[in-house]
Amino acid sequence: xxxxxxxxxxxxxxxxxxxNTANVNAIVGFGCxxxxxKAAGYDELxxxxxxxxxxxxxxxxxxxxxxxLQARYIIHAVSPLFLGGKRGEEEKLRCCYRNSLKLxxxxxxxxxxxxxxxxxxxxYPREDAMRIAVDEINSFLLGNDMVIFLVVFDAQTTYLGEKxxxxxxxxxxxxxxxxxxxxxxxxxxxxxxxxxxPTSGVFxxxxxxxxxxxxxxxxxxxxxAEPSIAYGRKCDEDTADDFESKHESKLEERMRHMADTYxxxxxxxxxxxxxxxxxxxxxxxxxxxxxxxxxxxxxxxxNKMTALCLCIGAKLNLDESxxxxxxxxxxxxxxxxxxxxxxxxxxxxxxxxxxxDIQLEEHGLPCIIS
Numbered sequence: 087x088x089x090x091x092x093x094x095x096x097x098x099x100x101x102x103x104x105x106n107t108a109n110v111n112a113i114v115g116f117g118c119x120x121x122x123x124k125a126a127g128y129d130e131l132x133x134x135x136x137x138x139x140x141x142x143x144x145x146x147x148x149x150x151x152x153x154x155l156q157a158r159y160i161i162h163a164v165s166p167l168f169l170g171g172k173r174g175e176e177e178k179l180r181c182c183y184r185n186s187l188k189l190x191x192x193x194x195x196x197x198x199x200x201x202x203x204x205x206x207x208x209x210y211p212r213e214d215a216m217r218i219a220v221d222e223i224n225s226f227l228l229g230n231d232m233v234i235f236l237v238v239f240d241a242q243t244t245y246l247g248e249k250x251x252x253x254x255x256x257x258x259x260x261x262x263x264x265x266x267x268x269x270x271x272x273x274x275x276x277x278x279x280x281x282x283x284p285t286s287g288v289f290x291x292x293x294x295x296x297x298x299x300x301x302x303x304x305x306x307x308x309x310x311a312e313p314s315i316a317y318g319r320k321c322d323e324d325t326a327d328d329f330e331s332k333h334e335s336k337l338e339e340r341m342r343h344m345a346d347t348y349x350x351x352x353x354x355x356x357x358x359x360x361x362x363x364x365x366x367x368x369x370x371x372x373x374x375x376x377x378x379x380x381x382x383x384x385x386x387x388x389n390k391m392t393a394l395c396l397c398i399g400a401k402l403n404l405d406e407s408x409x410x411x412x413x414x415x416x417x418x419x420x421x422x423x424x425x426x427x428x429x430x431x432x433x434x435x436x437x438x439x440x441x442x443d444i445q446l447e448e449h450g451l452p453c454i455i456s
Contacts, residue, residue: 089224091444094235100156103197104200105160107204111141112140125155135150144178145182147186147188148189150162166182166204166210196233197235202236202238203219219236250436250445351410363377366399369399371395371455376388380396387414391454393416397428401437427451
């Protein structure tokens with residue numbers, strides 16, 4: 087467990103060091119900075135900074151004692167103020183992680199807790215801040231041995247997380263087919279971890295509408311509305327043509343894409359939702375190189391986890407997700423709690439990978455981001 091995302095108050099983390107989001111000058115900001123100074127002892131910590139540290143430029147880091155905290159040290163990363171992203175903010179934010187981790191290594195620190203630096207009052211977009219944090223932490227861990235926590239903690243996240251957790255527990259209870267029941271249900275639970283070999287060039291899934299072309303049942307007949315246009319009456323041809331050209335049915339639109347590959351259908355859905363490719367892979371926290379492979383190779387199939395994350399990134403509903411997954415040979419299994427949690431987020435249109443990852447961890451499942 088070298089890297090883990092948790093929901094907690096960073097001042098209460100039982101690690102050798104915690105990281106604070108500091109200001110350039112010896113002043114206390116809001117959020118994490120204020121909480122750290124309050125918990126550590128404002129007077130002692132501020133006096134130490136003024137006497138031994140002074141002003142520090144954005145992207146750099148300095149270390150102080152932990153004072154009243156459980157942590158022995160506080161590493162202060164001077165966070166960049168986000169001003170649109172074209173003033174070197176990303177490189178400065180990356181330097182916050184690099185310099186903090188270098189200090190921790192130099193001081194022999196074996197465990198450390200980071201906040202999501204700059205994502206609060208400093209205004210850095212949350213998904214971008216998470217992507218940078220994950221990149222830098224994972225890069226550091228390739229050559230170093232350290233236990234690293236990324237702590238997500240604010241009032242909105244905590245409230246949302248608690249609400250989701252309780253709803254999710256009920257959702258899992260309603261939808262999960264326990265492994266012990268497999269014998270009873272025989273082959274109801276199928277391992278979908280590997281792509282299904284299609285019998286033809288077109289993938290069908292439960293997301294595709296199934297139409298009954300038979301007669302209307304008597305119980306339904308009373309509910310069938312009369313046609314809005316009476317047969318035998320001439321319609322305004324111009325109006326009808328204009329309506330048809332501007333309001334083509336969703337079914338006909340989707341029917342034209344029935345034979346699309348996974349890649350083609352994903353690009354179609356992104357375009358239909360007026361989204362940018364970068365917006366999708368950043369929200370999904372999927373590497374740009376992997377997304378490029380999907381985009382540039384119409385026959386490329388990502389692994390199932392990447393495919394699921396891109397459903398979140400593209401803000402798909404549950405039916406759209408099932409349809410897209412089927413084109414890569416995957417399905418959402420009632421035997422897999424990870425699949426059920428993804429289903430819950432998609433069904434409720436909660437497109438937050440950070441919260442999803444925390445819910446996986448809180449339900450004892452392998453995390454995605456970390």
